[in-house]
Amino acid sequence: MTETRQDATARAGILRDRPYADVLIIGGGINGIATFRDLALQGVDVALVERHDYVSGASAASSHMIHGGIRYLENGEFRLVHEAVTERNALLKTAPHFVRPLQTTIPIYSTFSGVLSAPLRFLRHGSGRSRERGAALIKIGLVIYDSFSRGGGLLGTGTVPRHAFHGRKRSLQQLPSLNPRVKYTATYWDASLREPERLAGDVLRDGLRDGRAPGDDRSADRARAANYTAAVRADDGRIVLQDAAGEFAFTASVIVNASGPWTDLTNLALGDPTQYMGGTKGSHIVLDHPELLAATGGRELFFEHSDGRIVLIYPLNGRVLVGTTDLEHDMREPAVCTEEEIDYFFDLVGHVFPQIPVDRAQIVYRFAGVRPLPGHGDAAPGFVSRDYRIEAQQLPGSVSATVLSLVGGKWTTFRASAAHLTDRVLEQLARPRTRSTKGVPIGGGAGYPTSERARRQWLAPYADSIGLERASRLLERYGTTAASVIAAIVADPDDAPLRTLPDYSTAELRHLAATEQVVHLDDLLMRRTSIAFVGAATAEVAADVAQVVAKVLGWDASAIAAETERALAKVHAAGPRAASAIA
Ligand SMILES: Cc1cc2nc3c(=O)[nH]c(=O)nc-3n(C[C@H](O)[C@H](O)[C@H](O)COP(=O)(O)OP(=O)(O)OC[C@H]3O[C@@H](n4cnc5c(N)ncnc54)[C@H](O)[C@@H]3O)c2cc1C
Structure with missing residues (x-):
């Protein structure tokens, strides 16, 4: 199912038109979105609000790793590492379009350092900064990690390759540019997350699909989500929401505070200050x-x-x-x-x-x-727990509404933390869980061809319409939802390569703008595509993309100029690119 432009227009009023739901999720990062999908799968009436664009907070800032967190073993976080390895292995199967095995190598310059301090940290007595981790400590960690990974099928073989240790000579043969002072390398497998923003978008759209009501009235959907909508305060047991059109009150029995590192600020805005976080x-x-x-x-x-x-x-x-x-x-x-x-x-x-x-x-x-880490007193930042927990409070001014705050939660473990949150919500609503999200394919990961043969079969029908090479690039970019992108391209007589960035086409961008809740140009450049990430969001490209999607998004000449200026400011908000890269 894809959303149409008509749907998008209808969506603008979907929360106002029916300002209540069983559950209101505040925060459209990966944890809020994954909880939204899980609740939608249970048939719960759920609404989600995100004050900026989806996946623009911590979820957009990750190191793009889906990993067990080998180094958390050092902090004694065995439960978390076990869960994270299990989730990593599952994501390789449910989201193979974006989550892929990643060979990881640790260069090691000493043999023993760090070993003596490690057992103290396992017992949670250590809080200071680490000393350099030597080969022996890394070896211990990797043996435990391997044991957690067993049977995960990381490379589709049913077994995870065990880690390998190599001495200096072999290490430099494999990676000749490495620092020649290296004594050993340890190599093991984790997973990479190529397009976090697109994967989260897939999870969101799965939730919208699962909660969709028959007919055209989108406010009747049991799963509704709105970006650029903020929860600003609580008023008489209701949550006051604010979007571009102003404020309105929304009622829910359970409020999930999934605002990541802003969790305390959201609770403060709702009138019940907390001090859970220490990001x-x-x-x-x-x-x-x-x-x-x-x-x-x-x-x-x-x-x-x-x-x-x-x-x-x-x-x-x-x-x-x-x-x-x-x-x-x-x-x-x-x-x-x-x-x-x-x-x-x-x-x-x-x-x-x-x-x-x-x-x-x-x-x-x-x-x-x-x-979004928990408050950590005087523990050094690198040694703060990466595990998550859920805290419950009463919504101020309400006798029955509960606020559940997620404290922590990594990208890797999003399905598991969402399942825990969903279980707590279901408990509050006195409803049973009807389905698990375990093993459920995500978005364009459903039916994704993982062998060469399956890939050729998937692409074959597109040989005549857009050509195998282009279809293959779109499959890589969108997973199997490339099918709807291709359909939109084929149906658009004005499709052409984008003048300033021919890797994208005009019909493709118009399709994303019309169907993926794009509000601003930066949504498109930074989160629906990787144009900004690879450094291609120049002033010329931004202006070109704005022109191409203007009609779909209802922008006139002044809106195009304003969107281009805004997008460039956002792209460079974390610090300007080097002058030569901007030119
Ligand atoms: C530098 C860095 C590297 C990382 N690397 C990895 C990694 O490699 N692998 C990994 O697994 N994890 C990694 N993480 C952790 C992971 O990215 C986060 O833990 C995870 O994305 C948190 O998601 P979230 O949904 O809880 O929070 P967020 O993504 O921050 O989402 C919270 C959302 O709430 C919204 N919000 C706040 N207040 C309101 C309000 N009042 N109304 C409406 N919306 C509101 C915010 O705009 C935000 O979008 C990394 C994190 C960082 C910062």
Whole structure:
């Protein structure tokens, strides 16, 4: 099912037209969206509001890893690691269009350091900064990790390849540009999340489909979602929502506060201040750097920098992602990637690949966000628990409405944390769970061809209409929902390659604008496509895309100019790109 433009117009009033539901979810990050899908699957009447665009908070700032979190073993978080590995293995099957196996290599410069402090951390007595992790400690961690991964079928073989340790000579044969001081490398498998924003969009659209009522009245749907709609306060047991048209009150029996790092601020706005959260900021840069890309050998390099922080160099979408930091942050301030953080990233690249120069001209995109971590007292940010929990309160001014706040929750574990939240909601509503989300394919992951033969079969019907090569590119970009993109392209007589970015076509962009709740140009450039991520959101491309989708979105000349200006400001909000990249 795809939404039409007519649906989108109708959607603008869907919450106002019926201002009540059993459940109101505040926050359209991956955790709110996944809870929305789970509740829709149970037939619960659910509404979701997101004050900006979907997946524009912490969920847009991740390191793009679907991982068990090997380093959380060091903090003694065995439950979380076990759950995360299980979810990772499941996502490889339910979302194979975006979640793929990722070979990960840890370069190691010492043999024993870190071992003595590790058992203390397992017992949760350690709170200080790490000492460099040596080979022995990493080996212990990987043996435990392998045991959690057993039977996961990471490479479709039914078994996860075990980790491998190599000495200096073999390591340098495999990765010749590595720092020659390296003593060992440890290599294991995790998974990459190529397009987090698109995967979350798929989860959202699955929820909308599952809650859809027959007929044309969208306000009758049992699953309704609105972006650019904020929960601003509670009033007499109702939640006051605000969208572009103004404020209105909404009633629900259960409110799910899934506002990620803003959870305390949302509870404060609702009139019941909490101090659950202690998020830390993390930034990333994206480099257009073919030499560095080649040096990674297609693997993620995951390692400990000199300050004990775990960092990564990661080939993604033809670029190199470098991250991340872990800094205290005040949620009332925007998260930006600072010049000091960039110096830190360059330093860490130099630590691993000392012969490969990097400079600011190669940065094509930067982004920063705040991890929704629980408050952590004086524990160092890198050692704060990554596990999640659910807290319940009464909605101020209401005798019966409950607020359930999610504290924490990673991308990797979104299905599991949503299942826990859904169970708590069902308990409040005294309703049974009717279906599990375990193993349920997500969006364009349904029927996704994973073998060469299946891929050829899937593409064959499109040979005459748009050609195999283009169909293959769209399958890669959208999973099996490429079928509806292709149908829209074929039906549009004005389709043409985008003048400034021929990799995209005009009918494709119009289709996304019409069917994926696009409100602003930056939604399209930053979250419905990876145009911004790969550094292609130049002023010319932004203006071109705005022209192409203007009719679908009802923009006149002044709206086109305003949207272009806004989008460029958003694309560069986490820090401007290097001057040469902008030009
Ligand atoms: C630097 C960094 C690296 C990370 N790397 C990884 C990784 O590699 N793998 C992994 O598994 N996880 C990773 N994570 C963690 C993961 O990204 C987050 O834990 C997860 O995305 C949180 O999702 P969420 O839905 O809870 O929060 P968010 O995505 O922040 O969503 C909350 C939403 O609530 C909205 N909101 C707030 N207040 C209101 C209101 N009053 N009304 C309406 N809406 C409101 C916000 O706009 C926001 O969109 C990383 C996080 C960061 C910051």
